[in-house]
Amino acid sequence: MASKATSIDIAYRAGVSQSTVSRALRNSPLVNPETRQRIQAIAKELNYKVDKNASNLRTQNSHTLALLICEDPTNDDSLINPFFLSMLGSITRATAQQGYDLLVSFQQLSSDWHADYEDSNKADGIILLGYGDYMDYEQKLLKLLEQDTHFVIWGAEHNNKSVLSVGCDNHQGGVSATEHLLSLGVSDIAFLGDASSHSPEFRDRYLGHVSAMKAKGIKADKRKQFDAINTEASGFDAANLLLDKGLSFDGIFAASDLIAIGAMRALHLRGVRVPDDVAIVGYDDIPVASFANPPLTTVKQNTRLAGEILVDSVLKLIRGQAVSPQLIQTELVVRRSCGESDPKA
């Protein structure tokens, strides 16, 4: 053989995939012993030299975690959304507390996160925040699994149980928001937020809303669900659309605080009073929620705990310890946007 042997040559000769070769050469228990020995024999025969970076993969730690932020590209590109900024702060802090550095990257374009970060030994593991296009994202997750990448995703639990996720219990959060409105006698509720599989977290909040309604014998009216992405502008537009339709409603459950704040602005401009005419609940408890006018009742996602669990989970993966998806309980924060004042305020 004239040129240097590669793992592709070995895979070809052994009749296995390249990732099986890579696993066999680092003695992974995922490859059965006979196959492992056969692959190692071929590698020896071809005088195959493991690539330095690849060999570093398990033996030399970069002591760095990569945080890949996949923001919805339709977002205003001038600022990170406040929820992600809060997550960035808590993940940065949790990473530092574990003695690691954090490599932050905004990702839309890369097709191979494993090669970009873990294989290149830039990071020992990856935390994924946000989706971009969820369908595209899912394809990349499956590729990461195939490559044995150490990664954890923020958000909804994944159908593939091998994908490690940490997220808030969006279904339960949706239930508690709607139960709160119902407890105040508000039952004609519009939902502002995409409820499709393109936005699994919003969808789960919507499903929680529907099931809380159902528990009270009320059928959620599909016409009162209006798509919105996680921006104020989108919430503003969705509320205007709701008003334009001329449908009745005495409550709004917004899939995020930004949507709620945009909706409140639209209601205000059209002379609809909150909470007198319409009660509104948001989701996230971003810092400005408590300073909205009126202060926004919302479902709090505990970003500090979330950051700690994300970092802890990916480090456990890296160390080969047992891990499983984690759902963080949400907490209803009652302020004044539903007509009830916070007893703690």
Added chain:
Amino acid sequence: MASKATSIDIAYRAGVSQSTVSRALRNSPLVNPETRQRIQAIAKELNYKVDKNASNLRTQNSHTLALLICEDPTNDDSLINPFFLSMLGSITRATAQQGYDLLVSFQQLSSDWHADYEDSNKADGIILLGYGDYMDYEQKLLKLLEQDTHFVIWGAEHNNKSVLSVGCDNHQGGVSATEHLLSLGVSDIAFLGDASSHSPEFRDRYLGHVSAMKAKGIKADKRKQFDAINTEASGFDAANLLLDKGLSFDGIFAASDLIAIGAMRALHLRGVRVPDDVAIVGYDDIPVASFANPPLTTVKQNTRLAGEILVDSVLKLIRGQAVSPQLIQTELVVRRSCGESDPKA
């Protein structure tokens, strides 16, 4: 020679420092041509192989910037302070817009940032945010200069003009805060914040305050300067100390919004009304400043612009383009904590 030659061997033979050897081997113009040739001849004679990572230094870009956050270790370790969080957001975004990744690290312990980041080819350049202990920090900056590191610092301009800095004009900010108080007839002003060379930004704000007073023929009373670091707790304590001293005052200029918010809490608990009894101005315009009770008049540091200029500056350094220290103008944001309402609100 039995063992492999190192740059130390070359330095020893050539009678120069190791960093001169390193410069000469990458043809730096900072080494004169004769010395360069002599060093290169010795390297050849010793069959010296340049370390792969070191040789990558100028030839292969990591397309990553390092952000080293040196937080005051006395800060509450549970959260990043809101000003740094805002800077982290804007630097992350500006870095992404330039097609770079950002490596974020909290730094207290490392003694050699150059080796940790640039020499190891983890990053093409470094942005430094915060000081930790300023004296210790200055030593490290001089070392970075010696090592030809591409770095830019956030904050006060450095005495050594070779240190590239980007910061807000703290002196001018201090002048405008105090001029605002004076314009409202408030002239018996306490300053809450460390005004020593350990906190050069706070010191410059204090010096601006002193010079604005002087311009009106008033001598700032040294007894009314109370040390505080950038936390609410520290502002709370400083205001209590001020009240305990029994000195007169009708205004407070706090060196940061967190200090101002802590001070307002202390005043409130002791029955002192803001703005009726005491007018107060903060500094930074962190997000919660506008939601304080009453909303806080403050000197805004434009973090979005700051992030963009920091990233632009370090990239220019990396590309060998001309750069110079930059001072960003501050902006007085008038709310209600000095008794004047914001005309825009």
